Amino acid sequence: MTSHDNEGGGTFGTAAGIGLALGAAALGAFLTTRPRKDHNGDDAPGFTQRRSFGHYDVVGRTVTIRKPRAELYAFWRNFQNLTQVMENLESVRPSTDGRSIWTIKAPGGRTVDVETQIAREVENELIAWRSVEGSDIDTEGRVTFEDAPGERGTRVSLIIAYHPPGGEVGRLVAKTFLREPAVQARHDLKRLKMLMETGEIATSARRKDQTRAAQQTQQENA
Amino acid sequence: MRALTWHGAKDVRVDTVDDPEIVNPRDAIIKITSTAICGSDLHLYDGVIPGCKPGDILGHENMGEVVEVGPKSTLKKGQRVVIPFTISCGGCFHCNMEQYSACENSNPAEKQDASAALYGQPMGGLFGYSHLTGGYSGGQAEYLRVPYSDFGPIVIPDHLEDDKVLFLSDILPTGWMAAENADIQPDDTVAVWGCGPVGLFAIQSALAMGAAQVIAIDHYPHRLELARKLGAKIINFRETHVQDALMEMSGGIGVDAVIDAVGMEAHGFAFDNMLEVVKQKVGIGADRAHALRMALLAVRFGGKVSIPGVYGGLTDKFPTGALMEKGVQLKTGQTHVQKYLKTLLAKIEDGTLDTTFLISHRLPLEQAAEGYKNFKEQQDTWTKVVLKPGMEATA
Numbered sequence: 001m002t003s004h005d006n007e008g009g010g011t012f013g014t015a016a017g018i019g020l021a022l023g024a025a026a027l028g029a030f031l032t033t034r035p036r037k038d039h040n041g042d043d044a045p046g047f048t049q050r051r052s053f054g055h056y057d058v059v060g061r062t063v064t065i066r067k068p069r070a071e072l073y074a075f076w077r078n079f080q081n082l083t084q085v086m087e088n089l090e091s092v093r094p095s096t097d098g099r100s101i102w103t104i105k106a107p108g109g110r111t112v113d114v115e116t117q118i119a120r121e122v123e124n125e126l127i128a129w130r131s132v133e134g135s136d137i138d139t140e141g142r143v144t145f146e147d148a149p150g151e152r153g154t155r156v157s158l159i160i161a162y163h164p165p166g167g168e169v170g171r172l173v174a175k176t177f178l179r180e181p182a183v184q185a186r187h188d189l190k191r192l193k194m195l196m197e198t199g200e201i202a203t204s205a206r207r208k209d210q211t212r213a214a215q216q217t218q219q220e221n222a
Numbered sequence: 223m224r225a226l227t228w229h230g231a232k233d234v235r236v237d238t239v240d241d242p243e244i245v246n247p248r249d250a251i252i253k254i255t256s257t258a259i260c261g262s263d264l265h266l267y268d269g270v271i272p273g274c275k276p277g278d279i280l281g282h283e284n285m286g287e288v289v290e291v292g293p294k295s296t297l298k299k300g301q302r303v304v305i306p307f308t309i310s311c312g313g314c315f316h317c318n319m320e321q322y323s324a325c326e327n328s329n330p331a332e333k334q335d336a337s338a339a340l341y342g343q344p345m346g347g348l349f350g351y352s353h354l355t356g357g358y359s360g361g362q363a364e365y366l367r368v369p370y371s372d373f374g375p376i377v378i379p380d381h382l383e384d385d386k387v388l389f390l391s392d393i394l395p396t397g398w399m400a401a402e403n404a405d406i407q408p409d410d411t412v413a414v415w416g417c418g419p420v421g422l423f424a425i426q427s428a429l430a431m432g433a434a435q436v437i438a439i440d441h442y443p444h445r446l447e448l449a450r451k452l453g454a455k456i457i458n459f460r461e462t463h464v465q466d467a468l469m470e471m472s473g474g475i476g477v478d479a480v481i482d483a484v485g486m487e488a489h490g491f492a493f494d495n496m497l498e499v500v501k502q503k504v505g506i507g508a509d510r511a512h513a514l515r516m517a518l519l520a521v522r523f524g525g526k527v528s529i530p531g532v533y534g535g536l537t538d539k540f541p542t543g544a545l546m547e548k549g550v551q552l553k554t555g556q557t558h559v560q561k562y563l564k565t566l567l568a569k570i571e572d573g574t575l576d577t578t579f580l581i582s583h584r585l586p587l588e589q590a591a592e593g594y595k596n597f598k599e600q601q602d603t604w605t606k607v608v609l610k611p612g613m614e615a616t617a
Contacts, residue, residue, distance in 0.1 A: 198314075204358040205245055
């Protein structure tokens with residue numbers, strides 16, 4: 001098992017592409033899945049708190065996937081795989097210094113690039129990331145993989161904090177992603193679950209050109 | 223292809239639409255040979271279930287011949303199959319628990335939110351039953367796309383004709399699970415509210431499981447007659463005080479098991495404001511809630527309550543007192559069809575169960591709209607309509 005903190009080194013960037021990819025400030029406190037000691041005594045994940053997180057929006061979601069931890073970690077760690085389940089993620093490509101550039105779809109056929117670096121990674125357990133200084137979007141997030149009880153597989157939790165910047169890009173991104181980032185994250189995680197458990201992503205389309213993915217491509221090309 | 227499509231309340235038409243094709247690797251395409259109109263289809267027909275869009279193809283009781291398979295399907299072209307109305311992946315937590323109707327993967331991700339808001343977690347996918355359950359095209363058509371075809375469908379031996387096995391798709395396993403959920407013991411007196419298809423099959427199943435007596439409650443004479451032929455005692459609630467009768471017929475103890483095969487489907491999937499609209503428009507809200515209330519009063523202390531009838535929203539004046547004080551066992555839910563297919567096919571093959579008595583009408587697909595109208599308006603005699611896409615039109 002490898003575990004290393006990574007400031008500027010490491011490998012690829014991350015799950016910023018979840019469609020709400022953003023950020024960079026030190027948001028560690030928001031990103032924990034463990035109960036927080038500094039505000040109340042309950043055991044719920046931090047992101048289910050009623051209180052606000054100031055300038056940052058925080059979304060989180062957990063799904064249970066009936067597959068081994070190592071298999072799910074390996075799938076996620078090959079970030080290009082995430083384009084199969086993250087609707088707004090167009091591509092992920094390596095950048096310098098082990099960073100990576102996530103290209104996210106925006107309205108009107110435009111895209112937004114986010115450069116990220118791995119902040120921390122523990123094999124088969126967690127991947128944390130943040131956007132680099134000067135990125136269009138200010139974001140930080142992590143995904144954790146935990147054994148579920150008995151034969152239930154693995155609990156996969158995704159938490160993302162982001163701070164939409166000002167300016168034209170910020171407004172564009174906000175319009176695209178920030179209206180319902182929690183919904184997008186939820187749907188993306190469901191698609192991950194479908195792909196891993198069934199080998200395909202459920203669609204009720206009667207024909208290939210009527211799937212949600214196909215229709216979005218058609219709209220982008222229109 | 224030709225298909226029965228929904229366009230609004232009391233407006234269903236046979237239209238020409240795009241043929242389905244293989245979309246995902248585990249898919250198969252079925253050429254429909256028989257497809258039934260379900261009682262629950264009438265509530266789509268009545269327009270009281272939100273989440274239908276014009277052009278949606280209805281039909282969830284389907285069987286046919288495999289004509290095309292995806293690379294991951296295990297079916298072979300030419301096989302005859304019955305398709306469960308529940309779409310189940312076979313790989314998730316609930317499928318692993320044999321709770322197939324709660325499949326976590328069959329309802330597309332972006333369609334899960336509405337039912338999750340209603341019930342806390344999303345519903346699984348169903349064929350031809352609104353976009354709350356996935357927006358899948360139904361099988362009242364010439365062809366049907368079947369997802370997870372390596373898991374759901376059951377292959378039918380050639381010597382069993384369609385009419386004998388079609389109801390494996392929904393109402394036979396639904397009636398069977400209703401009886402199983404009532405945990406029937408040999409000395410039990412079982413009361414069944416509603417002698418529609420599910421109620422009748424629940425009666426048949428309860429007797430097959432060895433109940434000492436089954437009492438059927440309805441008001442349609444023809445349907446009560448069918449229940450009597452199956453071996454049930456009958457009560458016509460228009461003529462008899464049901465509660466008094468059940469107390470007498472159970473020797474003053476109360477009935478051991480009650481099965482509510484009525485449901486509130488007129489309110490099915492309703493949001494609470496929708497519920498009020500339906501109550502006002504249709505005027506049956508109180509009656510239908512009354513069936514479950516009556517069942518909870520009739521069941522003995524420590525008895526068993528099974529609810530196969532579909533409820534979707536909220537209900538008023540629910541007897542929580544009786545529910546708690548009587549210490550009953552309560553079991554409910556959409557049918558886990560795949561769990562029962564092999565058992566029930568064997569019972570059909572050896573003659574233990576014959577479900578063909580239910581079919582009152584067989585129509586070509588082109589006359590589907592007529593089938594809906596009559597099934598709705600002449601419930602006493604139009605007990606079950608089977609559509610046959612291959613059949614010549616008669617009128």
